[in-house]
Amino acid sequence: MNNFLRNLTTTQQIGALFIAVFGILSIVTVWAFVRNLREHASDDPESEARMLEAKRFWGLLKTSWMMATVFWVGWVLGDTVATVLFAIVGFFALREFITLSPTRRGDHRSLVLAFFVVLPLQFWIVGSKMFDLFTVFIPVYVFLALPVVSALANDPQRFLERNAKLQWGIMVCVYGMSHVPALLLLDFPGYRDKGAFLVFFLVFVVQTCMVVQHLLGRRFPHTPVAPQVSQSFQWASWLAGVAAGGVAGGLLTFITPFKPGQALGMALLACVAGSLGHLVMKALKRDRGITSWGMQGMSVTGAGGLLDRVDALCFAAPVFFHSVRWYFGL
């Protein structure tokens, strides 16, 4: 089996990967649909809770379909389109973030700069493979430029707070997200044009970790570590989730340039970064008194905000990217 896969061309391998992913998604969807049909009859409180759970599950499934489709489109149309797609995801995530972080009039110019200059520029730098510049562009240059623009607006009220919010939003939604397409362009020796696998590896591993953590936390509830921030975050299910992500990474070794041990290590690293990043974003949400980044109960998908789905990825991608670059000396 492994030999057969290795003998395929890169394109065929990636195609096979997508067939597998869409196949699994279809099976899960059909299973959930059939189960839903059976559930319909009674209306005691227990089945109501189940209905709610099923609804949440549908939301998750929808997101998975969407993400898989986005990846597929990105792969079919090439690296440039994939980079643009991730830029759009970053744009919408930043839009959600800024919407729920109150800004003042004086921030207007800085916001314009963030959305229409910093974001496109960062993704353009990614696309042109200037990895050194891409790493420092936001922390070094933008870090200075945005507060200057805000200061010129002549409004000192809550200046530090406002700027911190904007910087943080850019770090997560633009800087973090831009590291995902950057993986597409890494040049491993003997691993040309297979960056899509690396992206898939990262997303799959982090998503596995999050889902396992979520399901275990629900099934075997322990005392939450930080109940004010998250009712569901607990060490046991967190460790299990990270371990599951690591194992998933180890099993996916054959699609990466890593050896099994390396794949396991990289996967563990990405999972730790992603799940803890998710926790950090939860703390931000609690601070704002909201449960999701989508506008209160009115997001189109009914699945909360986009940022709720991609925040783990935003934290995992930079850690993963730089670890890989450092370890393999790329």
Added chain:
Amino acid sequence: MLAKLMSFILLGIVRFLTGSQARWYGCPPKAEQRIYFANHQSHADMVLIWAALPEELRSITRPIAAKDYWTKTPFRQWITTAVFNAVYVDRQATPARPPAPAATEPVGVIGAMAAASADADTATAGGPDPSPDTPPRTPTPEELRAALPESDPLAPLVRALASGDSIVIFPEGTRGHGDEPQSFKSGLFKLAQMFPQVVLVPAWINNVQRVMPKGEVVPVPILCSVTFGEPIQLEAGEERRPFLDRARRAVIALREI
């Protein structure tokens, strides 16, 4: 053709920047004749509410545009007439006029009654001595409409409503600065009197002032929404001020939903 294309592009831009989400809480999006009244914080309010309405309602709903601002350049004028199908209103004239001179003056009402030919009511109450103080009855909507002078700032709205269109108005008159909307001007009350069959739908426009504050040119992407609430009605005998305050509270209440 050009207008169609423009409205398509504009819808795309507005959705890209703001999401322009409509939240129908108190009433469904229905093709009946309505007056939507909303808070006013930015010139973009009109664009947002236009974009938030579903396609079928958008074509029968006419927003109100401030004449001085929206006719300043040929492009603005074209976009308000061809794309938004807006009704122009003279902002300047509104505060200059005392509230409803025609509607409260007995002479005006009598004149209107004469104009409205032989009405059953007129025949019984009228007679040879029309002492203006004695009949305490309120004039009918038709009389009020007929009594409105052509120069009144409300006249274009009345024409639009009379032809069966829905309209969007901002009863504050000007854009507010604070968090709370300013107190409502009497236009809404007069329209409600003149068109009792038209449904009055309150709406709260959220966040638009952050997208494009006064004096800025480039909009910033921030999610906005329009919340439509439960319709209100002008109760029989309800005074102007209580009604306007009630309408304003209905709008503010939508902020918290």
